[in-house]
Amino acid sequence: MKTILVAGGAGYIGSHMVALLAERGYRVVVADNLCTGHWQAVKGAALRVGDVRDAAFLDRVFGEFPIDGVINFAAFSLVGESVGDPLKYYGNNVGGAVSLLTAMKNHGVDKIVFSSTAATYGEPEKQPIEETDRTDPTNPYGASKLAIEGLLKWCDRAYGIRYAALRYFNAAGANTEADIGEDHHPETHLIPIVLQCALGKRDHVGIFGDDYPTADGTCVRDYIHVRDLVSAHLLALEYLDRGGESGPFNLGNGNGYSVREIVEAARRVTGQPIPAVVESRRAGDPSTLIASNAKAREVLGWVPERGLETIIADAWAWHRGHPDGYGG
Numbered sequence: 001m002k003t004i005l006v007a008g009g010a011g012y013i014g015s016h017m018v019a020l021l022a023e024r025g026y027r028v029v030v031a032d033n034l035c036t037g038h039w040q041a042v043k044g045a046a047l048r049v050g051d052v053r054d055a056a057f058l059d060r061v062f063g064e065f066p067i068d069g070v071i072n073f074a075a076f077s078l079v080g081e082s083v084g085d086p087l088k089y090y091g092n093n094v095g096g097a098v099s100l101l102t103a104m105k106n107h108g109v110d111k112i113v114f115s116s117t118a119a120t121y122g123e124p125e126k127q128p129i130e131e132t133d134r135t136d137p138t139n140p141y142g143a144s145k146l147a148i149e150g151l152l153k154w155c156d157r158a159y160g161i162r163y164a165a166l167r168y169f170n171a172a173g174a175n176t177e178a179d180i181g182e183d184h185h186p187e188t189h190l191i192p193i194v195l196q197c198a199l200g201k202r203d204h205v206g207i208f209g210d211d212y213p214t215a216d217g218t219c220v221r222d223y224i225h226v227r228d229l230v231s232a233h234l235l236a237l238e239y240l241d242r243g244g245e246s247g248p249f250n251l252g253n254g255n256g257y258s259v260r261e262i263v264e265a266a267r268r269v270t271g272q273p274i275p276a277v278v279e280s281r282r283a284g285d286p287s288t289l290i291a292s293n294a295k296a297r298e299v300l301g302w303v304p305e306r307g308l309e310t311i312i313a314d315a316w317a318w319h320r321g322h323p324d325g326y327g328g
């Protein structure tokens with residue numbers, strides 16, 4: 001398996017995937033419409049600018065390269081926005097997946113690694129969350145990803161397209177060697193926001209609620225380094241190539257940190273005060289999301305290597321070096 005199509009490869013996680021594949025000697029083709037991605041983030045790959053919902057565009061890409069497998073990151077991913085505009089999320093996320101799977105079927109490509117999310121679980125019944133736990137998303141973003149997981153299942157049965165649906169917990173960190181990192185507009189994620197405070201670009205971070213049923217009252221999440229995340233995609237691709245069975249896999253470290261613990265850790269790493277102010281809850285936030293990563297460890301042989309300090313230190317190196325993201 002040599003040539004991999006990375007849809008959405010100019011985005012935050014996709015660009016880290018591209019860097020890893022290139023490092024491992026794969027030939028990489030990126031299809032991205034650059035609506036949220038950055039061409040500067042694509043290192044060591046051929047970039048084809050276009051929308052995955054455009055069948056003619058995909059036909060050209062699949063015709064140009066002998067694609068062996070697909071990794072799909074092309075999606076909108078803002079939970080809050082999805083609640084206000086579900087058609088945008090179903091249209092782009094589900095529509096893009098339908099179009100990509102159609103091109104795969106037409107061009108005889110039979111392996112896909114798909115970026116799914118912990119948001120497919122909704123309000124979890126227990127911690128840590130296992131892949132067999134109930135999926136009941138509480139927002140259209142998570143619902144659009146779960147709908148695609150359903151579609152993948154049927155495409156496996158009908159066309160023999162095998163898949164790994166990787167349910168990410170909270171991706172963070174950066175690849176300091178490849179000089180790529182997180183650059184969202186607007187930024188909504190906790191770690192980049194906290195680091196923007198350390199840089200003096202914001203005067204404080206708002207803590208969204210301190211009355212959750214957790215040890216310090218703030219929400220608990222499972223933060224996973226983006227490089228560990230993409231290494232799981234490569235293992236999943238190799239697993240599918242060996243004939244492995246399709247299914248979902250949680251990708252998290254298996255450790256939970258509260259919002260206050262993140263702010264504290266960022267103060268330690270950066271040496272900056274990072275003022276924090278308690279604000280009201282953000283709609284739709286579950287109190288705790290912690291992954292059981294046992295299945296990914298056992299089936300894929302995945303071992304996440306980077307803990308919270310490394311995640312924050314690498315993100316800090318990226319933000320300090322690129323205070324204005326790829327524009328700076």
Ligand code: UFG
Pocket residue numbers: 077078079117118119141169170171188189190191193205206207208209219220221259282285289
């Ligand atoms: N938070 C704050 N202040 C901020 C930003 C975030 O207190 O300024 C809190 C949130 O309320 C949450 C935690 O920090 O409790 C993490 O928030 P993020 O926005 O960084 O991440 P989420 O857990 O909301 O979202 C992530 C992914 C989504 C995915 C979701 C699954 O970014 O794509 O996990 O639940 F859908």
